[in-house]
Amino acid sequence: MSVASEPLLAIRDLTVEFDQGDHFVQALHGVDIVIERGQSVGIVGESGCGKSITWLAVLGLLGSRARCAGSVKLDGEQILNRPDRELTRIRGSRIAMIFQDPASSLNPVHRIGRQIGEVLMLHRGLTGRAARAEAHRLLDRVGISNALQRLDEYPHELSGGMNQRAMIAMALAGEPDLLIADEPTTALDATIQAQILDLLHELRCENDMGLVLVSHDLGVVADMAERVAVMYCGRVIEESPGDRLFDAPRHPYTRGLMAALPDIDGPKRRLKSIAGTVPPPRHLPPGCAFGPRCAHATPECATHRPDLRPAGAPRHRAACLHTDLIADSLDTGLAVPEAADAEWETA
Amino acid sequence: MALLRVRELKRHYDVRLPGGLMGRRAKLKAVDGISFDVEKGKTLGLVGESGCGKSTTAKLVLGLIPANAGSITFDGKPVTASHDAAWRAMRRRMQMIYQDPLGALDRRLPIADQIGEPLVIHEPGLAASYRRERVAELMAAVGLRRDQAGSYPHELSGGQRQRVIIARALALSPDFLVCDEPVSALDVSIQAQVLNLLEDLRAKNGFASLFISHDLKVVRQMSNRVAVMYLGLIVEEGPPEAIFHDPMHPYTRALVSAIPTPARRGRRERIVLQGDPPNPVDKPAGCPFHPRCPSAMDICRTTPPKLIGHGPRRVACHLHDDAPETRLIAAE
Incomplete structure (x- = not known):
């Protein structure tokens, strides 16, 4: 079996239940999503439909109260419910994720450069000058002006759009095959949203990276995604090429x-x-x-x-x-x- | 005579910026001289990005905070921020709908009591039985069930909470309603319910409103006129079809082109503005938009443009300084 014939990520019959003490509440009822290499997939749905939980489950980020079942295969290899030790090698380096609110996802007491450096050390073994040079290149690539100076600034010194760019730079630092963007522009203004969507589109084409765009906004998904899956109450209820x-x-x-x-x-x-x-x-x-x-x-x-x-x-x-x-x-x-x-x- | 008339309204805040021991004094010009009218029974939509002064305008209009300069007239009488009997009598006729319904409701009071509270305050002589009847009517009007009267806010969904807020705002049959991002916290399907409800109530009760939102699609749906704000100023104002289908100001153009919609997919003709909206503390000289403007000229860096009438709309941009009549003549 060659790796190339496998899709990049295949989620099959994924279920998630949360332990509420005396009973379980089921959040996902069997989700199937397949992502090919370099493909952009949009996930739409209203709050509580399970669109974020799906991806947190894929990355094993739901914590001990969640019970996940089904199958999640990355390049044909099962990654669901694997121990943390193995998942840390996947998170950030194979699959990276960015979130809605960049200000609360970045560490407020560390400089931007150090936070990107951490990813570079973890996944690419870069330290010292090499890491700083690479962090500089990444910040430059995501369109942050004056990148060298920004390396030494804290998240509170940057605007919301800049912080989201810094988050994207961190996500790119591990050179992932798949970027999961969970409501990446919801907290941003319309003109800044346009900048970030353009950036994500460029980066995907440039790096042949798969992109999962989770959003409640049909417009954003329509603009960005080749395939779209619509979720309702923990299930995918429709999926199709975007235009169709x-x-x-x-x-x-x-x-x-x-x-x-x-x-x-x-x-x-x-x-x-x-x-x-x-x-x-x-x-x-x-x-x-x-x-x-x-x-x-x-x-x-x-x-x-x-x-x-x-x-x-x-x-x-x-x-x-x-x-x-x-x-x-x-x-x-x-x-x-x-x-x-x-x-x-x-x- | 317009129901609400706002002229050269200004609101500045004193702030301290980093620098020196005590910081450096600076003025944050949240609203910097805006003028508009809201006609009886009509809706003015106010759009713009965060920090452009939309919400400050809402608070000023209701007299919740004092203005530094300018005038606000409601039905011929000046609106002041001194909370005296005259202001309270006026506030009876001007109500507000908030973005975050949970934050605007009392968590420990059943919703029927909250909907009836304006009646208790403004019409203390009203018999309790009549008040209960009126609350039941209001709840029915906004689509809440009778058996929900005893519910507490946490027992309701987001859309239902927003209905409670709307019912409460309508309790005194106001003439003017300020809606500050009323559907931004709601899901698409619920958003449509609330927007339709507001539209139906407006058709029935005939109140005028100031409708504030960052979502241009929602504003177009709800407004008779639209004003676009940038850094405390109105840059373009007019009928929604003119503003959204043929924007004249470069900022409006960028804003309109930046809206992703399913109908526009694949057509990447977005005007992507460079940079972030500048801080209202360091407002650039001249036209506030010139550092991000793709068609900025020399004059834009020095002279602030005036809001000039062009047919049914007004635009503040040096590109359109010449009156439309002269342009027509020049074209011929």
Whole structure:
């Protein structure tokens, strides 16, 4: 078996349960995601859908109260539930991760240069001058002006966008094959978000690095990802190449998310909200978790949990019993304003 | 006559910057001379990045903090920050919706009591039975169930908490509502519910509002007019379709082009601005935007541009200094 035939990362039937003392609460109910070398994959979903927990589980960062099962293979090698000692060799050097709030992910009492140097020593054995030179190069590469001076500054002396760049520099320091960016621009302003997204795109192309972009923002994911997976209540409910997903979503939840999103172009329309709220993980409905909020739900949906099944195009799968029906009934009307909403063209 | 009229409003803070034993004195110009009107029953959207003075403007407009200069007139009467009887009578008609609903609610009080509290304060003579009825009406109007009246904030979801805040703000049937990032903490599907609710309530009750958000898509959805702020100044103001589809100010252009949406994917025509928004303490001379502006000229470094009318909108940029009439003539 050659390594090249294996995908970079293959998550199969990943489940996570949290020990609450007297009972377990299941956060992930069997997640399947495959990432090829150099591919960018977007993960979208609302809070509590498990989009961050998936990646924390992959890296073994959930702590002792979490019980993970299933399989996570990096280049064909099982990495789920491996001892910390082995995972430290993977974290940072094979798979790196950056988080939403750079200010709380960086150590406030150490200079930026030292924090990058730590990664360089750990994963590439660089120390002293060599490490400093490399840290300088990395800061320069992520577009921090005056990089030499910034090496000796503390995180509080940098702006939010600069700190996120420094985080990205740290993530790159280990030369990872896969970068997981968990809401990397959520805490940043619009113009800074544009800078960071451009930077991530450039770095991915330059280093042939896989990128996982976790975001609640459909726009950010649409902009960046070749493949997109939509999560709801601890499951992937739809996955497809990005263009196909945004042109022809098949799962009612994905359709709902897109109809709920206000747009900047085109005519103004009344937003279509999704009724109800996300059920708490302890009280998931039987059958399809989206069933109680779904306009297309049938009695069958309350008893059968749908698995991901082909949804009308290659590599497009959706976990819904009624994908064919939805395709026929809705293909024309997603973003078209209704006649009743004409009054919304306000003065 | 506009319901709310703001003229040359300024709010500066004294701050100390690092340097010397006691630090160096400096002025943080959070709001530096803005003027706008909000018509009766209409919504003015206020957009801009963090630190541009959006929230300070909200507080000034409600008289929560005093202004250093300028005037605010609500329905013909000046709004002051002296919290006297006249101000309280005015505040009855001006309410606020906050970004973080949990922080704006009392954790130890059932939500029905919180929704009814403005009535207790402003209409103490009201019979308790009538008040309960009014609270039930308000809860129904914002889509809360009757049996949730006794719930505490922690028992509700984020969207439901925001509904409580909206119900409380509407308890006194205000004429003017300040919404400071009302949906920023909510998920997309819940955000749509709350935005639709606000729009329906506005259609029914006819209140005017100042709608503050960093999300241009949300502001476009909700506003009749939009003002774009940068470093304490309004740089462009006008109808949302004009501002978002044909922005004139380079900053607005960059801001609009930076919004990622599913419909725009693959078209990488973003204008990416260099650098960070400057600190409002070290505001650059001339046009505050010139250090990041792709089309800055010499005059931009020295002379601050004035907000000049161009048809239905106003723009503060030297690129558009000449009035549109003269430009038309020149083009011919």
